[in-house]
Amino acid sequence: MNERTFRVWRGDAGGGDFAEFDVEVNEGEVVLDVVHRIQAEQAPDLAVRWNCKAGKCGSCSAEVNGMPRLMCMTRMNLFEEGEAVTITPLRTFPVVRDLVTDVSFNYEKARRMPAFAPPADLEPGEYRMQQVDVERSQEFRKCIECFLCQNTCHVVRDHEENKPPFSGPRLFIRAAELDMHPLDARDDRREQAQDDQGLGYCNITKCCTEVCPEHIKITDNAIIPMKERVAGDRYDPLVWLGRKIFRK
Secondary structure, eight states: OOOEEEEEEEEETEEEEEEEEEEOOTTOOBHHHHHHHHHHHHHTTTOOOSSSSSSSSEEEEEEEEEEEEGGOOBGGGGGGGGOOOOOOOTTTOEEEEEEOOOOOHHHHHHHSOOOOOOOOOOOOOOOOOOOHHHHHHHHGGGGEEEEEEEHOOHHHSSSSGGTTOOOOHHHHHHHHHHHTTTTTOSSOOHHHHHHTSOOGGOOOOHHHHHOTTTOOOOIIIIIHHHHHHHHHHHOOOOHHHHHHHHOO
């Protein structure tokens, strides 16, 4: 057991500042354990969002020493002995209070995405897929909606004006999953990603992939393939010629 200094941001939408807490830390603990101890012993009114404490609900997202992380999956032994641990709310979203942010942006964008459209000529129970198609999109279903990828994406992190036209990496993997789905009846997924979700704003810096706690290859397996398919549809001369001939 040893004592560590925690600097926790406290405030609301009107502003705030850091509060320092000297806290006892036990072997094997994670940052969320220490935050709970601060709540129990020093700051009972500290607001923090959490649920499962097992890295599966995505609730306890925050920035720990500047890195977007799940507090329940960030072990204290990651930090040097004597190093102060600074915890701030997710920077991309509006602060509600202390470490709690308003992430409704993500749900509003999700509501605008058309749901899976089952094939009209099949009844429930008749759907069949190749295993390779299941495996290809299964990776994207591992998303726990912690929104760390959304938070770290510089397109909206540093540019509030980009939020209306840009949905972000969490929604791009959903669009890619549906576009890859062999039973989805819609054929405009990639056009929607480009025109309605702002796929073109992404310049594939892989920030989102680096912070994903589920290790989803967001950039390589979803965003880049979607960009390639959009480019193929719109700018491939053979595709253009085929469309001209087909229209005739």
